[in-house]
Structure formats: C-alpha cells, structure tokens
Amino acid sequence: MNEAMAFVIATPLLGAMVAAVFPRQSHWLGVLSLILNAVAVGLLLAFTLSQGKSTMVLGGWQEGLGIALHADALATLMLALTACVALAVSFYATGYFHNPRDAARFWPLWLLLVAALNGLFLAGDLFNLYVTLELLGLSAVALTALGGKRESIDAALRYLMVGLLGSLGYLAGVAILYTAFGTLDMQQVGDQVAVDPASETALVLMTGGLLLKTALFPLHFWLPAAHSNAPAPVSAALSALVVKAGFYLVLRLWTEVFPQAVPEQGALLLGVLGSMAILWGSWQALRAQRLKLLAAYSTVAQLGYLFVGLALLVITPAGAAHDLVFGAIVLMALTHGFAKSSLFLAIGVVQQHAGHDRIDHLDGTSQRLPATTFAIALAGVALIGLPPSGAFLGKWHLISTSINGGQWLLVLVMGIGSLLAAAYIFRVLGHAFGEAAFASRPVNNASAEWPALTLGIIATLGLGLGSAWVWPFLGGAA
Amino acid sequence: MLDASTLYGLLGIFLASLGLHATILQRDILRRILAINILGVGVFLVFIATAYNGPGVAPDAVPHALVLTGIVVAVAATALALALQRRLEMLRRESDDE
Amino acid sequence: MIDLLSIFLIAGGLFFYCAGTVGLLRLPDTLSRLHAVTKADNLGLGLLALGIALQIGDPLSAVKVLLIWLLVLAASAAGGQLIAQHVVEQKEETK
Amino acid sequence: MTPIILLDTLLAIILLVLAVVALHSENLRQSIFVFIVFGLVTALVWARLGAPDVALAEAAIGSGIAGALLLAALRDRQPGCEHIEPRPSWQVLTVTYLVIGVGLTASWAFLDAQASRSGPAIGEMVQAELAHSGVSNPVTAVLLNFRAYDTLLELAVLFAALIGVMALGPERSAPQAAGPLVSHFVAWLTPLLILAAGYLLWVGAHAPGGAFQAGALLAAGGIIVRLSGKSGIFPKGAWLRVLAASGYGVFLFVGLAVMAGDNAFLQYPSDWAGSLILLIEIFATLSIAASLLLVYLGGYPNAWMEDKESQHA
Numbered sequence: 002m003n004e005a006m007a008f009v010i011a012t013p014l015l016g017a018m019v020a021a022v023f024p025r026q027s028h029w030l031g032v033l034s035l036i037l038n039a040v041a042v043g044l045l046l047a048f049t050l051s052q053g054k055s056t057m058v059l060g061g062w063q064e065g066l067g068i069a070l071h072a073d074a075l076a077t078l079m080l081a082l083t084a085c086v087a088l089a090v091s092f093y094a095t096g097y098f099h100n101p102r103d104a105a106r107f108w109p110l111w112l113l114l115v116a117a118l119n120g121l122f123l124a125g126d127l128f129n130l131y132v133t134l135e136l137l138g139l140s141a142v143a144l145t146a147l148g149g150k151r152e153s154i155d156a157a158l159r160y161l162m163v164g165l166l167g168s169l170g171y172l173a174g175v176a177i178l179y180t181a182f183g184t185l186d187m188q189q190v191g192d193q194v195a196v197d198p199a200s201e202t203a204l205v206l207m208t209g210g211l212l213l214k215t216a217l218f219p220l221h222f223w224l225p226a227a228h229s230n231a232p233a234p235v236s237a238a239l240s241a242l243v244v245k246a247g248f249y250l251v252l253r254l255w256t257e258v259f260p261q262a263v264p265e266q267g268a269l270l271l272g273v274l275g276s277m278a279i280l281w282g283s284w285q286a287l288r289a290q291r292l293k294l295l296a297a298y299s300t301v302a303q304l305g306y307l308f309v310g311l312a313l314l315v316i317t318p319a320g321a322a323h324d325l326v327f328g329a330i331v332l333m334a335l336t337h338g339f340a341k342s343s344l345f346l347a348i349g350v351v352q353q354h355a356g357h358d359r360i361d362h363l364d365g366t367s368q369r370l371p372a373t374t375f376a377i378a379l380a381g382v383a384l385i386g387l388p389p390s391g392a393f394l395g396k397w398h399l400i401s402t403s404i405n406g407g408q409w410l411l412v413l414v415m416g417i418g419s420l421l422a423a424a425y426i427f428r429v430l431g432h433a434f435g436e437a438a439f440a441s442r443p444v445n446n447a448s449a450e451w452p453a454l455t456l457g458i459i460a461t462l463g464l465g466l467g468s469a470w471v472w473p474f475l476g477g478a479a
Numbered sequence: 480m481l482d483a484s485t486l487y488g489l490l491g492i493f494l495a496s497l498g499l500h501a502t503i504l505q506r507d508i509l510r511r512i513l514a515i516n517i518l519g520v521g522v523f524l525v526f527i528a529t530a531y532n533g534p535g536v537a538p539d540a541v542p543h544a545l546v547l548t549g550i551v552v553a554v555a556a557t558a559l560a561l562a563l564q565r566r567l568e569m570l571r572r573e574s575d576d577e
Numbered sequence: 578m579i580d581l582l583s584i585f586l587i588a589g590g591l592f593f594y595c596a597g598t599v600g601l602l603r604l605p606d607t608l609s610r611l612h613a614v615t616k617a618d619n620l621g622l623g624l625l626a627l628g629i630a631l632q633i634g635d636p637l638s639a640v641k642v643l644l645i646w647l648l649v650l651a652a653s654a655a656g657g658q659l660i661a662q663h664v665v666e667q668k669e670e671t672k
Numbered sequence: 673m674t675p676i677i678l679l680d681t682l683l684a685i686i687l688l689v690l691a692v693v694a695l696h697s698e699n700l701r702q703s704i705f706v707f708i709v710f711g712l713v714t715a716l717v718w719a720r721l722g723a724p725d726v727a728l729a730e731a732a733i734g735s736g737i738a739g740a741l742l743l744a745a746l747r748d749r750q751p752g753c754e755h756i757e758p759r760p761s762w763q764v765l766t767v768t769y770l771v772i773g774v775g776l777t778a779s780w781a782f783l784d785a786q787a788s789r790s791g792p793a794i795g796e797m798v799q800a801e802l803a804h805s806g807v808s809n810p811v812t813a814v815l816l817n818f819r820a821y822d823t824l825l826e827l828a829v830l831f832a833a834l835i836g837v838m839a840l841g842p843e844r845s846a847p848q849a850a851g852p853l854v855s856h857f858v859a860w861l862t863p864l865l866i867l868a869a870g871y872l873l874w875v876g877a878h879a880p881g882g883a884f885q886a887g888a889l890l891a892a893g894g895i896i897v898r899l900s901g902k903s904g905i906f907p908k909g910a911w912l913r914v915l916a917a918s919g920y921g922v923f924l925f926v927g928l929a930v931m932a933g934d935n936a937f938l939q940y941p942s943d944w945a946g947s948l949i950l951l952i953e954i955f956a957t958l959s960i961a962a963s964l965l966l967v968y969l970g971g972y973p974n975a976w977m978e979d980k981e982s983q984h985a
Contacts (some may be wrong), residue, residue, distance in 0.1 A: 007928065007937035014828060014924055018917045021835060022910070022978065057758030059821045061939035066797040068821045106839040113832045120825060128545050132825045135552045139559055139829055143836025146563060151570040153842075158508065158563040165515050165556055166502060170521055172549070173495065173778065176525040179542065180488070197788060202781030206774075456917035483680055487721060488782050490684045494691055496775035500697040503758055503767050509745060511880060513707050516738060517691050520714055523726075525782065530795070531721045533746045534676075538722040539795030540810035544819060546726050547811070547884055550734050551960075555833035557738050558967035561745040565970050566840040568749065648864075655857035662851060 003057045005048065006070050008376065009119050009439060017112035026108045028095050031108035035084070035115065036093050038342075042084040042119075043078070049077045050474060061164035065186045069125035074475045078331060079122045079249060082338045083308070085459065086241050087115050089452035093346050094234040096448050106147060107232075107239025114140040114238065121246050127175045130250065131168060134214070138164035141243050145231040156226035163213055163223045167247075172384070174203040192257040192283075201263040208251055215247025215351070217271075218278035218306055221301045225285075228297035233349025236293060240300045241342035244425045245334055248307050252330070255315065263315055272312030276414040278289035280303030283421030292348045293359040295425060296341065299384060302418060303337045309411060310399050322402060328472040329398035335471075336391035339460035340383035346453035347376040360428065364435035372450040379457030381426035383464075386419055391464030488528035495521025508564050512557055519553045579631050586628030593621030607664050615657045619650055687713055704742045704780055709733025724880035732888035737964055740895055744844065744970065756859065757952025806945025807877040815882065818951045820938045824927065827920035827956060834916060834963045838976065843969035846908070858900040865893035873957050877946065883953040894965040906965075909978035916966065921957025923952050954985040 014032025020027040048055065054073040058064050072080075093109070098104040117137035124130045142164065146157035158249045175185065181199040182190050216224040224244070228236050255263055282302030289295040310330035317323045350373045351366060352358045367374040383390035396415060405412040498518025505511045523546040530542035600613025626646040630639040690710040697703045713736045718727035797809050798818060805813035815823050869886040876882030898903065907915055926948055927938040935941070940948045966973050 003936055007931060011928055011937075014920065015830070015978075017828070018921045021831075021917050022913045024913075041733075057936055059936055059938045060817060060820055061936040062801065063797070065794050066801060066818050068819055075816055104834060109835045110832060113835075128548075129819075129822055129825070132548065132552065132822050132829065135556070136825055136829045136832060139773075139836060140832045141759065142563075143559065143832060143839060144481070146566070146836065147839055151567065151574065154563055154567045154570060157526055158567065159505075159559065161560050161563065162508075162511060163558065165560075166483070166499075169495075169515070173522050176522055176529065177778065177781050177785050179526065180529040180782060181788055181960075183539075183789065183795070185541075185794070197784060198781045199785035199788065202777050207777070228930065439563065458572060466964055480675070482849055483676070483721070485783070485786060486677075486680055487717065488786070490687065492775055492782060493688065494828050496729075496771050496776075497688075497691050497695060499774070500767060500771040503771075504764060505695075506757075506759070507700070509742065509749075510695070510703065513703060514695055516707070517695065517710070520710075520734070521982070524717070525758050527723050527726060528719050529786075530723065537799070539793050540798050540814050541795050543723045543726050543811045543820075544814035545822075546723070547729050547815060550726070550729050551683050551722075551826055551884060552710055554733050554738050554741075554964070555830045555967070557902060558741055558964075559824045559833045561741050561839045562837040562887060562967070565748050569840060569841055569874065577727075651857060651860070655854050658851065658853045 005041050005045040006055070006072055006123060007290065009038065009123065010116060011121065012038040012041055012433050013112040013116035017109040017116065018362050020108040020112060021105075025101060027104050028103050030111060032088075032091050032095065034112060035087050036217065038115065038119070039084040042080045044351075045072055046077045046081050048072075049074060054369040059473075063434055064125075065189055068129050068374075069186060069188075070123040071125045072123060074192060075249075075253075075331060076122045076473075079245070079334060080119060080472070081124070082245075082335050083115065083118050083242055086238070086338060086360040086456065088340045089456050090234045090237050090342060092347065093349070093449060094238075095450040097232065097234055097349065103147065105198065106146070107234075110140045110143050110147075111234075111238070114144065114243070118242055118246055122249065125187050127178065127187060127190065129185075131172050131175060133305065134168045134171065134246075134250075134441060137243060137246060138168060139173050140212070141235075141239060145227050146240070147232050147235065150230065152226070156223075156230045159223050160227040166215035170213065171207045171324040172208035172210075174205075174210070177203045177206070180432065187253075187258050191260075194259055194261050196262055199258065201264070204254070204259045204262050204267075205208050211247045211251050211254075212274075212286060213249065213328065215244050215304060216301060217274050217304060218281055218301060219274075220277065220305075221282070224301060225294055225297040228300060229293035233345055233352065236296070237345035239343040240296065240345060241338040244300060244304060245338060248311075248334065252311060255311065257441065268312045268315035271315075272408075272411065273309045275305040275308030275310075275312060276411065278302060278308065279418035280305075280325075280413055280421075284427065287421055287425040290359060290361070292351065292360055292363075293345070293362065295429065296344050296348060299344075299422070300337075300341060302422070303333075303341070303384065306396070306399070306415070306418070307337075307417070308332055313402055313406070313408070313411070322405070324472065324476050325398050326402050328475050329395040329402075330392045331441035331475060332468055332471050333395035333399075336383050336395065336460050336464050339456045339464065340380040340390070340392070343376050343453045343460060344380040344384070346456065347373045347380065347450075350453065351377075360432055363429070363432040366433040369448070372447075372454055374430075375448070376453040376457040377433065378430055379454070379461045381430065383457075383460040385426055386420040389465035390461045391468050392460075393465065394468050416456040482533070484528050484531045484533075486528075489519045489541070491524025491528060493521070494518075494524060497521070502550050508560070512560050512564075516553060516557060519549065523549055583631045586624045586631070590621045590628060593617045593624065597621060608661060611657055611660055611664075612616075615653050619653055621628040622646055622649055644671035677981055680720070683713065683717055687717065700805055701746060704739065704746060707742065708739035711739065725805050725876075725882065725885070728880060728885040729888065730883055733964075734890065736892055737895075737968070740892075741968060742969065748844070748970070752796055768890070802946075804942055806940065806942070806947075806949050809876060809878050809880065809882070811880075812876050812882050812949070815856065816952060817940065817945060818929070820923070820952075823956075824920055824923045824938075827923060827959065830960065830963050831917065831920060834966055837967045837970065838850070838972045841971045843971040843973050847899055847901060855900055855902075858896055858902070862893055862897055865889055865896075866957030867894070869957065871960075873953060876953065877950065883956040884960060886953075887957040890957065891968070896963060898965070898968075903975075906975060907962075908975040912962065912966075912973070915958055915962045918955045918971035919963070922955040928950055 014035050019029045056071050058067040058069045060067040098107050117133050122131040142157050142161040182193045213220045279302050282298045286295045286298035314326045383392050386392040386396040495518050498514050501514035542577040555575035597614050597617030604610045626642050630642045633639045694703050694706040715727040715731040805817040807813050872881040873886035902954040
C-alpha cells in the first residue's frame with residue numbers, strides 16, 4: 002500500500018503548489034486535490050481494515066537510516082477524520098472566501114495544513130515529527146491571521162510564539178534521546194527507553210512542548226483568542242484537527258515510545274490537569290458572550306476528557322479493559338473532531354447572516370436558518386455526550402472504567418462536565434429557538450449549510466451507530 | 480576531564496535556558512523573537528555536540544543535516560513572526576489615526 | 578625562513594587589529610571611529626592573509642586567501658561610505 | 673589544559689556574553705547587532721565541531737538573513753512604542769527558578785545520555801551506505817537521500833511562511849537609490865555572488881556546501897540588489913510563482929516519479945541518484961533564494977501577480 006501512503010501526503014502538497022501557481026483557479030484546484038486525498042485515504046483505510054498495519058521506509062533504506070511511515074488503525078482513523086473534515090471545510094470555504102485575493106492565500110495554506118496533519122499521523126520518526134509540527138504550526142498561524150482584524154493578528158502572533166516554544170521543547174527532548182540512543186526511529190527508541198534520567202527528561206520535555214501546543218489546562222491561555230478570531234473554516238480546522246494532532250502525539254509517545262518510562266505520577270498529573278480542563282473550559286463556555294468563544298472554550302474542556310482518558314489508559318493494566326479505554330479515547334477524539342467542526346461551520350453561517358455571534362441576540366435563528374440550527378443541535382448532542390453520539394459510548398466506557406478502578410473523583414468530574422456542557426448548549430439553543438423581535442423568512446443557503454449538517458450527522462448518528470467496529474479495528478491492529 | 484562534546488552540549492543547554500527565560504519574560508515582541516532564536520541555537524548546539532566524535536574522527540552527519548533543516552525552519556518562523564508584528568503595528572497606527 | 582616571515586606578518590596584522598579596536602573603543606565620534614577601523618583593520622587583515630598565504634603550499638588556495646582580502650577591502654569601502662553618508666545626513670537633519 | 677580546551681572555553685564564554693547582551697541590552701538596535709555577531713560566533717563553533725556545512729548555513733541564514741529581517745523590522749518600527757512596563761518581580765522569580773530547574777534537569781539528563789550511549793548511531797549506517805547515495809558529502813546524502821522527506825517538508829515550511837507573509841499587507845517600500853560607490857560595488861558583487869552560489873551548489877555533492885547555503889547566498893545578493901534600488905531584474909508574475917513553488921514541487925515530482933519503477937517514495941534508482949539529487953538541488957536553491965527574498969519584503973510582493981489584482985493588495 003506504498004502508493005496510497007505516498008499519495009496521502011503528496012496530494013495536498015501538490016494541491017498547495019498548483020493553487021499557489023494558479024491563484025485564480027485555486028477554489029476548484031483545492032477541492033479537487035482534497036477529493037483525491039480522500040480517495041487515497043479511503044484506499045489506505047480499506048487496506049488497513051483488511052490487512053492490518055503497513056509500513057513504508059522512504060527512500061527504500063533500512064528503518065532508522067530512512068524515515069519510516071506507519072499506517073495502523075489509529076493513524077488511518079485520524080487520516081479519515083482529517084479527510085472528511087477537510088472536504089466539508091473546503092466545500093464551505095468555496096462560498097466563504099468571496100474575495101479572490103483571500104482565496105489565493107487560503108488554499109495553499111489550507112492544503113499545506115492538511116499535508117502536515119497527514120504527515121504527522123503517518124510519521125514514525127521523531128525528527129520528522131518536528132518538521133511536520135512546524136509545518137502544521139506555521140500554516141495554522143498564517144490561516145489564523147487571515148482573519149485580518151487586529152485581534153486576529155494579535156492572536157496569531159501569540160499562537161506562533163507558543164507553538165515555537167512548544168516545538169523547541171519537543172526538539173530538545175529529541176536531542177537528548179538522540180544523544181542516548183543514537184537513533185530517531187520511534188520503534189528503535191522505544192526498544193531502548195528505560196527508567197533513566199535521559200528517557201524521563203526527554204519524556205517531560207517532549208510532553209511539555211506538546212501539551213503547550215495542544216492547550217491542556219493551564220497551558221490553554223492562547224487557544225480561545227486564536228480559535229475565536231480566525232475565519233470560520235479555519236476555526237473549524239484548528240479546533241477539530243490541529244489540537245488533536247498534539248494529543249495524538251502525546252498518546253503515541255506515552256503508549257508506544259515511553260511506556261517503560263512513564264511514571265504513575267505522570268498519569269496522575271494528566272488526570273488532574275484534564276479534570277481541571279473539563280471544569281474550567283465548560284464553565285468558561287457557559288459564561289461566554291460570543292458563540293465562537295463558547296466553542297473555543299468547549300474545545301479546552303473536550304481536550305480535558307481526552308487527557309483524563311489517557312490517564313486512565315496508563316493506569317489500566319494491559320488487557321480487555323485497557324483496549325476498551327483506548328477505543329473510547331479514539332472514539333471521543335473522532336466524535337469531537339466531527340462535532341466541533343460542524344459547530345464552528347454552523348456558527349460561521351449564523352455569523353454571516355446575523356452579522357455578529359453574540360449569544361443573547363440570536364433569537365429567531367431557528368426560523369431563519371433551520372438547517373444550521375439543526376446542525377448546532379446535532380453537534381451539541383455529541384459534545385454533551387448524549388446517545389446516540391459516538392461520545393456517549395466513549396464517555397460511558399471511561400466512566401465505567403473509572404468506577405471499576407474506584408476513581409470516584411473522575412466520575413464526578415465527568416458528570417459535572419456533561420451537565421455544564423448540556424447547560425451551555427441549551428443556552429445557545431434556547432436563544433436560537435426563541436421568538437424573534439422581527440419575523441423573517443427562512444433562508445435556504447444549501448452550499449453554506451450542508452457541510453456543517455453533514456459533519457453533525459456523522460458525529461451523532463454515523464459514529465454513534467457505527468462505532469461497534471472501532472474496537473475490533475483498533476484491537477486487531479494493535 | 481571535560482571533553483569538547485560535553486562542554487558544548489552543556490553550553491547549548493545553558494544558551495537554551497537563557498533563551499527560554501527571555502522568551503517568556505520579555506514583553507517586546509522583537510526581543511522575544513530574538514530570544515526564541517537563541518533558544519533554537521542552544522538546542523541545535525546539543526545536536527552538533529552529540530555528533531562530535533573527537534579530533535580526527537568523522538562526525539555523525541545526521542545531526543548536521545537535522546540542524547540545517549532546523550536553521551531553515553527557524554528563519555521561516557522568524558520571517559512570519561516579524562511580518563505579523565509589522566502588520567500589527569500598521570493596524571495599530573491606523574486605529575490611532577482614527 | 579618562510580615560517581619566520583609568516584610569524585612576523587601575522588603578528589603585525591594582530592597589532593593593527595588591536596590598534597583599530599582601541600580606536601573603535603576610544604575615539605569620540607562615529608566618523609573618526611570609522612576612520613580608525615577601516616584603515617587599521619584592512620591593513621591588519623592584509624598582513625594576516627599574506628602570512629597565512631605563505632603557509633599554504635598550494636598556490637591556488639593561497640590566491641583564494643588573497644582574493645578574500647580584496648573582497649573584504651571592497652566591502653569595507655562600500656560599507657564605510659554608507660555609514661559615513663548616514664552620519665552626514667543625520668548631521669544635516671539636526672542642523 | 674590543552675590549548676584546544678582553552679579555545680573552547682574562550683568561545684563558550686564569548687557566546688554566553690553575546691547571548692546575554694543580545695537578550696538584555698537596553699537598546700534594541702544594539703541587541704540586534706549583537707545577535708548577528710552571536711550568529712557569526714556560532715558559525716565558528718559549528719566549524720570547530722567539524723560541521724562546516726552547518727557553519728556556512730548559520731553564517732548565511734541564521735546570522736545573515738535573520739539579521740537582515742530583524743534590522744528591516746527595526747526600521748519599520750515607529751519611535752515611541754517601545755515603552756513597556758516591566759513584569760512584576762514574582763513572575764520574574766518564578767520563571768527564573770523554573771528555567772533553572774529545567775536547565776539543570778536537562779544537563780543532568782544530557783550527561784546521563786552521553787554516559788549511557790548505547791548501540792551504533794545511525795551516523796555509522798550513513799557511512800556504510802554513503803557509496804549508494806549518489807553523493808560523497810555525508811550531510812548532502814542525509815539531506816537529499818536518506819532523510820530527503822524531511823527536506824521536502826522543510827521546503828514546504830518555507831513555502832507556508834512565504835504565503836503567510838504575503839497575506840499580511842503590502843510589501844515594504846523599496847529604498848531610494850544608493851550612492852554611486854555602492855551602486856558600483858553592487859554591480860560588481862552581484863555576478864560574483866551568483867558565481868559563488870553556483871559553486872556552493874555544485875561542490876555540495878562532495879564537500880561542504882549545497883542547496884541551502886547557495887540559496888541563502890543568492891537571497892543575500894538579491895537583498896543587496898534591492899537595497900541598492902534595482903529591483904527590476906527579478907522575475908515577475910507566473911515565473912516568480914513557479915520559481916517559489918518549484919523547490920518542493922520538483923522534489924515531490926521526482927519522489928513520485930521514481931515510484932513507477934516499483935520503488936518506495938523518494939527511492940532514487942542508484943544509477944540516477946547523483947543526477948536526480950543535483951536536479952532537486954538546483955530548483956531548491958532557486959526557490960530558497962526566491963522565498964527568502966520575498967519574505968524579506970515583509971508583505972504581499974508587487975511582483976507576485978503582474979495585473980490589476982496586485983495593485984489593491
């Protein structure tokens with residue numbers, strides 16, 4: 002399946018190039034290259050489903066000398082999430098960026114961002130991950146700045162500084178690992194890691210850098226401004242995909258490279274920080290005056306669940322319970338990816354129609370934009386974790402594992418978090434379904450509305466009803 | 480006896496710490512950009528020190544290539560940061576004029 | 578004999594460098610500092626280059642070292658002129 | 673005490689002093705100049721540690737181009753906006769202790785890592801496979817063959833920065849023409865720089881040098897030409913766009929094309945490796961030079977599109 006893997010990375014890179022060289026044609030060139038990307042991801046997913054994990058060492062060298070790419074169940078699921086969200090965001094973006102100049106900037110950067118994500122999910126090499134992280138960071142920052150307002154530029158600059166600090170922290174860890182083990186290949190490093198100062202310090206430096214990039218409480222300070230001041234399609238991608246990349250790497254490092262060196266206290270710390278992220282993020286989302294800020298703080302909270310899940314994963318001994326938690330984390334990450342991108346795209350539609358996104362002034366939205374309001378409701382169901390969404394199953398397994406392990410505090414936190422999430426979602430829906438001061442006709446703007454709706458349906462129904470195969474897929478490949 | 484590899488490795492960590500300190504504490508964005516560049520040089524120095532195998536022995540070429548990549552990435556990030564800062568000052572001036 | 582000549586040239590080069598640096602640190606204004614640095618350092622580098630060129634057996638490489646000196650001469654002439662121009666402009670502005 | 677350790681200690685002290693001055697000098701202009709010198713001394717350290725390729729890149733890019741970028745940013749800055757309140761002392765103290773902690777831990781880990789170093793480094797695999805890489809300079813072999821994928825993505829990073837910079841307002845206005853002596857010097861220097869860049873590119877296959885150093889040198893030449901007020905000689909419009917994107921574009925095409933022969937991505941057939949690497953490097957050099965020069969403009973380059981669109985940008 003080498004071709005599929007190479008095309009997964011090459012299609013968005015090529016797309017970025019042609020979109021930059023032919024700026025007037027960038028809309029359809031961009032969409033076309035992401036369709037091709039989705040086809041390549043589909044092939045890879047089908048292959049991985051039937052044959053299991055596949056590996057390609059680039060340049061045909063032996064692993065270690067050349068850079069290895071691995072497509073396993075986790076990586077292909079993340080690729081599939083990226084491909085779907087990227088397509089929906091792209092269709093939305095064709096209507097969002099009317100000005101050809103904005104479009105000419107957006108498409109190359111957006112395609113480079115997708116290429117960085119794809120590269121990151123497949124990479125099996127620590128330094129290559131650094132390069133993909135920087136590609137991801139720089140293109141995300143540049144996209145955030147497309148907002149053009151002073152707040153957007155300010156947020157983008159802070160986002161850039163934080164991102165650079167994070168990736169240099171990560172790189173410092175890689176430097177220590179290379180000093181100790183003389184290799185950058187993740188499997189080869191993983192074979193040599195032990196409980197020693199070099200491994201432990203590298204783990205701390207790399208995790209610290211990634212936590213900064215993935216905005217785990219209290220390192221989330223930069224996220225709300227960046228995610229709420231970017232253009233709507235960019236916000237969707239940042240919240241649904243980019244912060245997930247940091248979490249994905251932490252998950253990989255902790256479970257595959259450093260399992261020997263991860264101390265119990267590390268899991269405890271992540272659990273505590275994750276819990277605080279759930280409570281603080283949900284609380285701030287409830288207090289937010291603007292819809293986009295609400296969605297951004299909700300991302301802070303949702304990342305908390307993922308890290309609580311990771312903490313549970315570390316303390317659960319290998320076996321059926323361990324696999325259950327692993328699947329639950331992946332399912333929650335996927336659901337949040339679909340749900341949050343749906344929410345941000347829907348907010349973008351609301352903002353363009355109402356001219357603002359102040360929650361208190363949204364009354365009557367449901368009459369004007371029924372499809373978009375429905376999308377917000379669907380995304381909300383998934384964010385709260387109600388059945389039949391994928392998050393319901395994920396959260397259910399996390400809570401039941403906590404109960405079995407006697408982690409009552411975590412059970413309490415996840416319960417409160419769900420209640421707060423319900424409160425902030427219903428606050429929005431309450432206004433949206435409220436009576437408007439002025440009666441207005443419903444608007445039907447299908448091209449802008451259907452991407453959000455589709456993503457919402459996948460988050461709530463698709464992943465909820467189809468989630469049964471996630472565990473065997475992950476288990477079979479592990 | 481302190482060998483060159485150790486000396487320069489520790490120097491790199493020291494430089495990186497100085498850069499980290501200033502990146503967090505400085506307020507002026509140009510100074511923070513400068514600081515993060517020095518932080519980067521510190522990390523690169525650890526790589527190059529590791530690659531050094533003593534006098535007369537060929538050094539490990541892999542970290543050299545990594546640092547070359549890192550230098551280009553650093554200058555790209557610096558350029559983007561400075562352009563953002565320039566735009567911010569432009570917008571600030573416009574809003575002051577109003 | 579050649580070694581001795583090299584040592585003599587390099588020592589002379591270092592002396593002029595020191596003189597230039599002292600001038601840079603001690604002289605009062607930009608123009609006179611510029612005067613000290615450009616003259617003394619160019620001569621110092623020339624002597625150094627000559628001293629080093631004598632030590633290189635390969636004549637092609639020796640020519641390369643002297644070419645470097647020529648390039649630096651040209652660059653410092655242009656750079657010095659730019660700095661001086663800047664100083665003159667500033668003086669006229671403040672008048 | 674051997675003399676070489678004396679030299680090392682001296683270099684280390686100079687580097688530390690320069691770093692402290694660059695970071696904490698009262699005067700920002702002074703900070704930037706000291707940072708440029710810091711870059712040059714760093715290049716000396718790279719040369720001392722047997723990394724001449726890195727030394728060339730550091731002098732040209734880390735010190736030269738980055739310094740030019742910082743100086744240009746300083747010139748844009750309006751006077752009077754530098755007044756910033758100092759941080760409260762508890763913040764300074766907390767961060768200081770935190771950083772000292774991180775630094776000490778990292779030092780301890782580094783010493784431990786050095787002591788416990790086990791197994792052959794991939795550096796030895798590089799030496800063993802060098803003959804099959806198509807070039808004899810091991811750093812070029814790693815950059816363009818063994819780890820070519822890193823370099824491909826790195827060119828994409830530079831491209832992303834370029835497009836990102838372009839979205840941030842108009843380019844800097846070109847400076848007025850310089851005096852006759854400088855113009856003369858530039859006219860004389862530019863062909864020399866192009867020649868030197870070509871030499872660096874070609875020599876990179878078997879000696880220190882290569883696409884990055886050559887590209888940076890070309891970009892530096894471009895910056896000098898622009899500063900002297902003669903920007904008319906640069907490519908424009910579609911040519912410029914193709915040039916900027918060609919760095920990773922050609923790389924990617926080669927990487928995919930070799931897969932036709934049942935190879936892995938970026939696996940060059942061994943007979944062709946040397947020529948393919950040279951082809952990739954030529955376009956990488958041109959695209960690096962174009963990109964660095966364009967990001968130096970600090971905004972949307974007027975030359976990017978030749979028609980009406982660019983007028984409003």
